[in-house]
Amino acid sequence: MNQLFQAANKNPHKIAIIDHNGEYTYSQLLQNSTKIASHLLENSADLNEARVAFMVSPGFEYVSVQWAIWMAGGIAVPLCISYPFPSLKYVLDDTAATLVVAGHEYQTILDPIQNDPSVRFLKYSDFEEEIEIKPLPEIDENRGAMILYTSGTTSLPKGVLTTHKTIESQISTLVSAWAWSESDHTVGILPLHHVHGIINVMSCALWSGASIHFLNPFDAEKLFQIFETGKVNVFMAVPTIYFKLISAFESFSNQRKTNLSEILNGFRLMVSGSAALPVSVMETWHKISGHYLLERYGMTEIGMAISNPYKGERKAGHIGQALPGVEIRLVDESNNLVASDEPGEIQVKGPGVFKSYWGKPEATIKTFTTDGWFKTGDIAQLVDGYYKILGRDSIDIIKSGGYKISALEIEEVLRTNSNIKDCGVVGIPNPEWGELVVAALITEKDFNLDELTSWLKERMPAYKIPRKFIQLDELPRNAMGKVTKNELKKHFTT
Numbered sequence: 001m002n003q004l005f006q007a008a009n010k011n012p013h014k015i016a017i018i019d020h021n022g023e024y025t026y027s028q029l030l031q032n033s034t035k036i037a038s039h040l041l042e043n044s045a046d047l048n049e050a051r052v053a054f055m056v057s058p059g060f061e062y063v064s065v066q067w068a069i070w071m072a073g074g075i076a077v078p079l080c081i082s083y084p085f086p087s088l089k090y091v092l093d094d095t096a097a098t099l100v101v102a103g104h105e106y107q108t109i110l111d112p113i114q115n116d117p118s119v120r121f122l123k124y125s126d127f128e129e130e131i132e133i134k135p136l137p138e139i140d141e142n143r144g145a146m147i148l149y150t151s152g153t154t155s156l157p158k159g160v161l162t163t164h165k166t167i168e169s170q171i172s173t174l175v176s177a178w179a180w181s182e183s184d185h186t187v188g189i190l191p192l193h194h195v196h197g198i199i200n201v202m203s204c205a206l207w208s209g210a211s212i213h214f215l216n217p218f219d220a221e222k223l224f225q226i227f228e229t230g231k232v233n234v235f236m237a238v239p240t241i242y243f244k245l246i247s248a249f250e251s252f253s254n255q256r257k258t259n260l261s262e263i264l265n266g267f268r269l270m271v272s273g274s275a276a277l278p279v280s281v282m283e284t285w286h287k288i289s290g291h292y293l294l295e296r297y298g299m300t301e302i303g304m305a306i307s308n309p310y311k312g313e314r315k316a317g318h319i320g321q322a323l324p325g326v327e328i329r330l331v332d333e334s335n336n337l338v339a340s341d342e343p344g345e346i347q348v349k350g351p352g353v354f355k356s357y358w359g360k361p362e363a364t365i366k367t368f369t370t371d372g373w374f375k376t377g378d379i380a381q382l383v384d385g386y387y388k389i390l391g392r393d394s395i396d397i398i399k400s401g402g403y404k405i406s407a408l409e410i411e412e413v414l415r416t417n418s419n420i421k422d423c424g425v426v427g428i429p430n431p432e433w434g435e436l437v438v439a440a441l442i443t444e445k446d447f448n449l450d451e452l453t454s455w456l457k458e459r460m461p462a463y464k465i466p467r468k469f470i471q472l473d474e475l476p477r478n479a480m481g482k483v484t485k486n487e488l489k490k491h492f493t494t
């Protein structure tokens with residue numbers, strides 16, 4: 001990640017990060033990261049791709065730890081700060097992380113692993129101790145740099161391994177396509193265990209010598225207050241956040257609305273992605289801000305691949321064209337190219353595509369064609385030179401609030417409840433969340449549904465928990481005995 005650190009060196013006195021503790025320059029960021037890298041290295045010269053899991057709040061501390069891991073030659077494994085312990089443990093076990101870093105807010109939840117002999121457990125406060133600065137190892141760009149977890153068509157999430165080179169390519173592509181510069185000022189409101197928050201917002205800003213103001217957790221009122229300072233000029237979010245911002249905006253006085261509209265109108269760039277942007281949201285946001293949101297398409301495995309133009313027409317309901325350096329093709333079920341106006345699966349090639357699913361060689365082979373195209377599972381069509389997403393090849397993948405959720409994963413957890421005999425989880429359309437996770441259950445007679453949500457909260461993050469439960473006598477099935485999820489969905493719309 002040398003280019004990222006070199007960029008930071010160019011602007012030593014510029015504010016890089018603003019968070020709830022204060023403001024930090026690029027020079028402070030580099031110094032702190034180097035110091036933490038020395039702590040991580042301890043007696044070794046290179047972490048040699050050891051997995052370093054870290055649970056640290058978005059802000060100066062998060063970036064310092066992430067950069068330190070890269071400087072010391074480790075693989076960064078950011079842990080979701082809202083995960084309950086079983087979800088954290090899954091990631092720690094799957095990556096076989098040998099180092100774990102806990103921000104002070106997360107020491108308690110990580111307590112059970114403090115005495116694990118296979119793990120070196122470090123509190124962020126340990127890094128405050130003075131240490132002799134160690135020489136940093138030379139890192140080959142093809143070495144592993146980060147593992148992010150993504151849900152898919154298997155019941156358990158998979159770790160997506162990217163290299164330093166992949167990440168640099170993902171960042172530099174966007175910096176140039178969207179004209180990032182050191183005069184930019186953005187806001188970090190997205191979770192930092194997914195590419196949208198890590199790559200598109202945080203890393204692009206820091207690569208460009210821009211400033212990033214972290215706000216955690218997301219809060220529409222507080223975000224508008226940051227906008228009202230008049231400093232922000234670049235903003236990126238998922239459609240659910242734009243939906244929430246519109247609702248909050250509509251409750252403001254006319255005077256505040258006029259003032260905010262003027263401020264938003266002065267932004268250089270506003271982007272939406274991670275889920276389909278409803279045309280109604282795009283139009284309402286245009287009325288509020290004067291901006292047609294730039295909608296783009298990406299995935300944990302590939303970074304960003306398709307984008308509406310920075311300059312030029314942005315089409316509502318369309319994701320745009322291939323980004324420079326990214327090859328895109330649409331194919332049918334036999335991997336043959338479709339006719340130019342026919343729908344097909346999006347397949348991607350390019351330097352931003354991930355290396356492998358961590359510890360899952362078979363899944364990795366399955367997700368690429370024999371000639372090296374990554375199969376996204378998303379179905380699209382090229383309409384007048386702009387790609388348009390039509391759907392996904394698997395009904396078991398749900399996008400809610402911009403998070404990818406596996407219906408199978410939730411079903412497996414539900415089935416571990418002794419009162420639940422069987423279940424089916426589906427996503428139903430919802431204007432705010434994109435899709436809402438809902439579940440049909442076949443239960444023991446006297447089972448009380450009221451306690452189910454709190455039971456689930458101990459086992460999975462809140463965003464995966466079904467928002468509606470219904471009890472059925474049986475699940476709709478086809479002749480093969482497979483649950484027919486399209487039929488099941490109908491039970492939730494009546």
Ligand code: MLC
Pocket residue numbers: 189190191194195196197217218238240241273274275296297298299300400401402403404433436437462463464467
């Ligand atoms: C939370 N809630 C939900 C929910 N998530 N309800 C329905 N569906 C969901 N998906 C509920 C909570 O239980 C809670 O209810 C209330 O909403 C507030 O919870 P919260 O956690 O405080 O929610 P909030 O902060 O408002 O979260 C909304 C959000 C968040 C939009 C900020 O979902 C978010 O950060 N999404 C971004 C995800 C992201 O970064 N995806 C990118 C993946 S990368 P109660 O009743 O308890 O109050 C990718 C590639 C690419 O996709 O192309 O970018």
Ligand code: AMP
Pocket residue numbers: 150151272273274275276277295296297298299300301319376378389392399402403404
């Ligand atoms: P994730 O696995 O969390 O990285 O999510 C990637 C998925 O998000 C893609 O495979 C798409 O299904 C979806 N996605 C991302 N951007 C868009 C978009 N602009 N429109 C529709 N779906 C999108």
